[in-house]
Structure formats: structure tokens, C-alpha cells
Amino acid sequence: MQATKFRTSRRSQHNKSRTYTYKADCTSCGGQAVVPFVPIPGKDLYCSDCFTSRKNNGLLLKRVDNEEKEEAYRNIFSSIDLMPTTRAAIATMGITDPSPIQASTIPLLQEGYDVIGQARTGSGKTLAFTIPIIEQADPSVRSVQAIILAPTRELAIQIANVVKPLANRRSLKVGLVYGGHSLLPEKKLLHSGIQIVIGTPGRMLDHIRQGNLIPNNLKVLVVDEADEMFDMGMAQDVEKIISATPDDRQTVLFSATLPNWVAKTAKKHLKNPKTVAVDADMHASPDIEHVIYEINKFDKLQALKTLISEQPGPTLVFGRTKHGVKKLADQLAHSGYQAEAIQGNLSQNARERVMNKFRSGKLPVLVATNVAARGLDIKGIDQVVNFDIPDSPQLFTHRTGRTGRMGRHGQSVTFLMPDDVKQWKIIERFIGQKFPRKRWAQEAHSNIR
Numbered sequence: 001m002q003a004t005k006f007r008t009s010r011r012s013q014h015n016k017s018r019t020y021t022y023k024a025d026c027t028s029c030g031g032q033a034v035v036p037f038v039p040i041p042g043k044d045l046y047c048s049d050c051f052t053s054r055k056n057n058g059l060l061l062k063r064v065d066n067e068e069k070e071e072a073y074r075n076i077f078s079s080i081d082l083m084p085t086t087r088a089a090i091a092t093m094g095i096t097d098p099s100p101i102q103a104s105t106i107p108l109l110q111e112g113y114d115v116i117g118q119a120r121t122g123s124g125k126t127l128a129f130t131i132p133i134i135e136q137a138d139p140s141v142r143s144v145q146a147i148i149l150a151p152t153r154e155l156a157i158q159i160a161n162v163v164k165p166l167a168n169r170r171s172l173k174v175g176l177v178y179g180g181h182s183l184l185p186e187k188k189l190l191h192s193g194i195q196i197v198i199g200t201p202g203r204m205l206d207h208i209r210q211g212n213l214i215p216n217n218l219k220v221l222v223v224d225e226a227d228e229m230f231d232m233g234m235a236q237d238v239e240k241i242i243s244a245t246p247d248d249r250q251t252v253l254f255s256a257t258l259p260n261w262v263a264k265t266a267k268k269h270l271k272n273p274k275t276v277a278v279d280a281d282m283h284a285s286p287d288i289e290h291v292i293y294e295i296n297k298f299d300k301l302q303a304l305k306t307l308i309s310e311q312p313g314p315t316l317v318f319g320r321t322k323h324g325v326k327k328l329a330d331q332l333a334h335s336g337y338q339a340e341a342i343q344g345n346l347s348q349n350a351r352e353r354v355m356n357k358f359r360s361g362k363l364p365v366l367v368a369t370n371v372a373a374r375g376l377d378i379k380g381i382d383q384v385v386n387f388d389i390p391d392s393p394q395l396f397t398h399r400t401g402r403t404g405r406m407g408r409h410g411q412s413v414t415f416l417m418p419d420d421v422k423q424w425k426i427i428e429r430f431i432g433q434k435f436p437r438k439r440w441a442q443e444a445h446s447n448i449r
Contacts, residue, residue, distance in 0.1 A: 085169040099124035114273040142193030153178040180348030201237035226255040295440040313382030320388035329367040339365035386414040393430030
């Protein structure tokens with residue numbers, strides 16, 4: 001490559017400075033190219049016309065590539081009008097068609113209606129309210145535009161894992177707020193201009209009271225698992241949060257069941273809501289095999305060990321109290337089983353560590369209080385064991401709903417002691433089905449440690 005150096009002068013405001021440009025042959029047309037740097041032998045150089053042509057051609061190729069991608073994603077949720085970025089994000093999740101709750105709910109939310117959603121566990125309702133939120137939010141507005149309330153930290157984290165991939169496609173920022181750790185990192189996050197906040201009612205209300213979270217520009221408020229919030233004593237906090245938001249917001253309320261509090265809240269805070277009920281009467285999933293064992297108290301531990309040994313897949317065991325759950329996990333671990341407990345006294349870091357191990361398959365047995373009965377969307381839980389009978393029919397529904405999700409087969413085992421019979425009859429009346437019972441016979445089970 002032949003290059004010729006020549007000098008030019010340029011007068012600045014205060015002094016006269018000298019700059020140099022270089023002439024060389026254009027790689028494309030062979031004409032003269034003038035550049036402000038020393039040409040490197042072997043490196044392509046272009047005259048202004050060829051450079052502009054190549055640039056425009058590159059933009060054209062990029063546009064064609066984007067159009068091809070858009071065409072490839074056109075069959076994703078094809079029955080619903082969505083942004084290309086949303087379809088692309090859904091495609092990465094391995095989903096092509098909307099579930100019934102999604103097909104019914106998303107268009108209503110897109111049209112601006114308030115919605116009451118009722119569907120059985122594992123129906124895909126998180127994506128049903130997430131997609132309209134993502135498409136409504138404005139990335140250029142650096143303030144909170146959507147709040148999603150969840151009854152537990154675990155469910156809040158799980159929702160965030162669904163929201164973030166879609167939000168990233170539109171350059172939207174998502175924040176998580178929940179108890180168990182310092183407020184300061186969350187305060188900084190809220191002041192950074194995030195658009196979507198997900199969290200538990202108590203911590204959300206703390207930030208509103210302290211002025212860290214100002215919902216003046218809120219477009220959408222989602223209350224997920226509303227009946228569980230009432231059961232956990234969060235009703236007042238939820239009411240206060242709703243009252244702190246603008247009257248013209250869109251409100252979405254999801255609940256597996258609709259007790260009086262949920263109905264009253266909907267009547268008070270929702271404007272002419274549309275109700276979407278998908279499989280609402282299916283309190284017990286048809287994909288779950290229910291096994292009820294009549295058993296004595298002193299046989300329960302050995303029976304649990306036997307069931308775990310006979311089940312190669314993950315097992316979720318429910319107990320009634322924090323102390324009882326911890327003791328049971330320790331007893332299993334002492335007997336050589338890989339088991340850990342999750343309950344309210346654990347720090348948030350410890351809870352997340354245990355849950356991540358269980359989700360990844362590194363922990364075969366998780367023993368939990370009712371804190372885990374809601375919102376744990378973990379694929380592949382083959383067996384749920386009610387070591388202690390739940391205190392309410394709703395909790396039984398939520399516990400057993402951890403298995404048999406999204407068409408998978410699961411088994412729910414319940415230990416029934418003589419003192420539990422009265423409560424069990426209440427559960428059966430609620431479900432509308434009477435399950436056959438078996439007497440636990442240890443000798444009938446061969447795989448015993």
C-alpha cells in the first residue's frame with residue numbers, strides 16, 4: 001500500500017495547530033482514500049463513497065437479519081398481539097403456545113381492564129400478568145410503573161426470575177424487596193430509577209413509608225396469591241399499599257381460592273373487573289395420585305424414610321412447626337438421607353441456598369413448613385408428603401400443588417393419625433372427594449434403610 005503524507009493547518013480559538021492526513025489507495029474501488037492516521041500495511045482502507053456504501057449495506061443486512069428473526073418468532077403466542085421483543089423472550093423459555101390462563105388474561109390486560117384471576121397451581125399465571133406489564137412500561141421513564149406483591153420471599157424471587165428476561169429485552173430495570181436483610185441496598189436500588197418492583201407486602205410498605213418507593217407514576221399493581229396473604233395476616237399491609245397508589249392504576253388480583261377478604265378487596269379497589277377462572281373448581285389436580293395412610297405417631301418417621309427410599313425423584317415433606325421441621329430434617333440427615341429444612345427462622349441467605357440446592361437437584365429431600373406451600377414453581381417434584389396434616393383445606397391444596405405440575409404425574413402422601421380424622425373430613429368436604437385410606441404396614445414395603 002502506497003501512502004502519501006501531507007500537512008494541513010487548522011486555526012483554533014487560541015492558537016494555530018497542525019494536523020496531518022494521509023493518502024492511500026481505496027481497497028474497494030482503487031481510487032484515492034484520505035484518512036487522518038498512518039495506514040497499516042494489509043489493513044483495508046476506503047474512500048468516502050465506498051465507506052458510506054459499505055455502512056449502508058451493513059445497516060441493510062442488519063435490518064434483514066432482524067426481519068428474519070421477527071418472522072421466525074411469529075408463531076410464538078401467535079393468537080395474541082405482542083411486541084417482537086416479547087415473542088423473542090418467550091421463545092428463549094421454550095414456550096410456543098399460551099396456557100389457558102394466559103390466553104384469557106393477556107388480551108384483557110392489554111385492553112386496560114382490571115382482572116381477577118383464579119386458576120389452579122402451575123397454570124402459568126405469572127407470565128399472564130408479566131407480559132402486559134412489560135409491554136406497558138416505558139423504559140425512558142425512570143420511576144416505578146409496576147408493583148407485584150407476593151406473600152413469600154421465595155415466590156417474589158421466583159416471579160423476578162420470570163420478569164427479568166422479558167424486561168431486559170426492553171431495557172427495563174427490575175428490583176426485588178423483601179425482609180431478612182438490610183433496607184439500604186434496596187433503598188439505593190429504588191433510587192436508581194427502576195421501573196418494576198417485586199416484593200413482599202411488609203417490606204414494600206416500609207419503603208413507601210420511608211419515601212424510598214414513590215408510586216405516583218404507577219400503571220399496574222399486581223396482588224399475587226391474595227388468599228394466602230390473608231391467611232398470613234398481610235391483609236392490612238396490602239390495603240395500605242393499594243391506598244398509596246394512584247386511583248387510575250390497573251389492578252390485577254390472582255388467587256387460587258376467593259375467600260371473603262379477597263372478594264371485598266376486589267369490590268373496593270378494582271374497577272369493573274373481568275374475572276378469569278381457569279380450572280377454578282379443580283382443587284385437586286387430576287395429575288396427582290393421592291395416598292392416605294392411617295398411621296400411629298411413633299411409626300411416622302420410619303414410614304417417611306421408607307417412602308423416600310422408594311422414590312428416586314425429589315421429595316418435598318411438609319411439617320406443621322418450625323421446630324418440628326428442623327428436628328425432622330436432622331433426624332433424616334442423621335440416618336444418612338440428604339435432607340435439609342426451610343422454615344421461618346432461617347436467614348434469607350440460608351433459605352436461598354437451600355432452595356437453590358433443591359431446585360438444582362443436589363438436595364433430594366426438602367422438609368418445609370407452610371412457607372414453602374406457595375409459589376415454589378419447581379419442576380420435577382415427584383412426591384409431596386404431608387408428615388403433619390395441614391391446618392386448613394386451602395393449605396392442603398397448596399401443598400399438594402407442588403407436585404403434578406404442568407401435566408406431570410405426581411404423588412401426594414398424607415399421614416393420618418387418629419386425632420387428625422376430624423380435620424381430614426373437613427379437607428375432603430372442601431375438595432369434594434373422598435379418598436380411600438390404607439393402614440400403614442411396614443412389612444409391605446421392602447426398600448427400607
